[in-house]
Amino acid sequence: MTKFTDLGLSPEVLKAIAETGYDTPTAIQEQAIPVALTGLDVLGIAQTGTGKTAAFTLPMIERLAAGRSRARMPRAIVLAPTRELADQVSEAFEKYAKYHKLNWALLIGGVSMADQVSKLDKGVDVLIATPGRLLDLFERSKVMLNGVQIMVVDEADRMLDMGFIPDIERIFKLTPPTRQTLFFSATMAPEITRITQAFLKNPVRIEVSRPATTAENIRQFVYRVPGSNALNAAKAKRIALRAIISTLEIKNGIVFCNRKTDVDIVAKSLSVHGFNAAPIHGDLDQALRMKTLDSFRKGDLTLLVASDVAARGLDIPDVGHVFNFDVPHHADDYVHRIGRTGRAGRSGEAYLLLSGADEKNYDKVLKLTKKEPETLSIEVDFSAMSEDSDRKSSRPDRKPRRSDRDKPIKAVTKTEPEAEIQSEPAVNENAVIENIVDKPRPSRRRSRTEKVSETKEKSNDYETTAEGFGWHVPAFLLRSVDLK
DNA sequence: AAAAAAC
Numbered sequence: 285m286t287k288f289t290d291l292g293l294s295p296e297v298l299k300a301i302a303e304t305g306y307d308t309p310t311a312i313q314e315q316a317i318p319v320a321l322t323g324l325d326v327l328g329i330a331q332t333g334t335g336k337t338a339a340f341t342l343p344m345i346e347r348l349a350a351g352r353s354r355a356r357m358p359r360a361i362v363l364a365p366t367r368e369l370a371d372q373v374s375e376a377f378e379k380y381a382k383y384h385k386l387n388w389a390l391l392i393g394g395v396s397m398a399d400q401v402s403k404l405d406k407g408v409d410v411l412i413a414t415p416g417r418l419l420d421l422f423e424r425s426k427v428m429l430n431g432v433q434i435m436v437v438d439e440a441d442r443m444l445d446m447g448f449i450p451d452i453e454r455i456f457k458l459t460p461p462t463r464q465t466l467f468f469s470a471t472m473a474p475e476i477t478r479i480t481q482a483f484l485k486n487p488v489r490i491e492v493s494r495p496a497t498t499a500e501n502i503r504q505f506v507y508r509v510p511g512s513n514a515l516n517a518a519k520a521k522r523i524a525l526r527a528i529i530s531t532l533e534i535k536n537g538i539v540f541c542n543r544k545t546d547v548d549i550v551a552k553s554l555s556v557h558g559f560n561a562a563p564i565h566g567d568l569d570q571a572l573r574m575k576t577l578d579s580f581r582k583g584d585l586t587l588l589v590a591s592d593v594a595a596r597g598l599d600i601p602d603v604g605h606v607f608n609f610d611v612p613h614h615a616d617d618y619v620h621r622i623g624r625t626g627r628a629g630r631s632g633e634a635y636l637l638l639s640g641a642d643e644k645n646y647d648k649v650l651k652l653t654k655k656e657p658e659t660l661s662i663e664v665d666f667s668a669m670s671e672d673s674d675r676k677s678s679r680p681d682r683k684p685r686r687s688d689r690d691k692p693i694k695a696v697t698k699t700e701p702e703a704e705i706q707s708e709p710a711v712n713e714n715a716v717i718e719n720i721v722d723k724p725r726p727s728r729r730r731s732r733t734e735k736v737s738e739t740k741e742k743s744n745d746y747e748t749t750a751e752g753f754g755w756h757v758p759a760f761l762l763r764s765v766d767l768k
Numbered sequence: 769a770a771a772a773a774a775c
Contacts, residue, residue, distance in 0.1 A: 366772065393774050416774040423774095446772050542770060566772055592771055613770060645769095
């Protein structure tokens, strides 16, 4: 069997690899590393979880070992679709370049530019970037790309999904045509093929077998929830989710939702009910995203409630359970989501909550996976549904006052309460969870459709001053929070 | 239909 020592890597890199505990390369590593070391272009067709990151990081380190960076003139760039993925690549450099004098900078959005700029000024060998921030810095003349010798595009098909292809093309054109290109994609959509034909020179095509549909070692279950409308169904799903989770021994698990709002609500709902859960999605503060992911990796956090930001690519080893709160819009994403479990031959379980609205997407999933999940038969007590699907208060400390129900409800701009609910976990995960979920909250429809108007209600009707929000001020807005 | 990504 091939070992890392057979691939032509230097003693320094091999030492760093050994310290991570690996000695056997994955298929993509075994094939891509020797090719990349020679300086040829690589077209790697590989899923996430196949060891792609090391497949390009290791040869890059070797090829950059001779030579030095100049200010604002990086010698290599790695492009990744999401900030978390970029961060992961930088972690790989940290591990594998341990015995080399290489500098790298992580250029992603959502964090301060100043540190990135000062790094660039000092000179970095490798930029690890999401396309938007890289181009932003380029336009500000903080970085030049004409010294780039190696360019890596990771998860190109996902870049395509996210509309990054024009950016990628632009970045390609900013680098010298003499560069070496290492290009990775899970699939070869026509647009991807076009890009590779335009920018790669006689690439060596390396394809590692793709787990076509769903892994054998993932046991899939489906649970159908009742509910006549979307709001009911969401609530029923939260109840069912808790019931299912309660029957399981969970070391760690991911709950996927289609929408960011649902990610927040489900995360809070779980927390309120005593589960160790936290949300992650693209609207959350970047530092919090990293922190949450980190504590999930370390095992401090049991349940990660996530949008599809976490469906692909993220290196989260050994997730025992995946819960799909919704059926994803693309059947492909279902495969990616449940592929977070059952890795490296371990067994995993995937649970799917299905409501009427999901049926259409579910059909597509079934068509793709050709495997019908087992119907989950557990007793779920939905009696809580009727009780607080209305606006009954469950704030015990609230003083009785003129019937809430009769009061005209004056909300708010379209963004007010809901946007706050979305962004508020970024402020503080724990202090705020008490008051949101499965408790009265501003109705979605109303706040969308009604206009801002009434600040006129007599303020002595209120326990607190809350002009402009009507009576139903979300409690977290009244609380003083440390925004940092 | 939704998520992701630049200020």
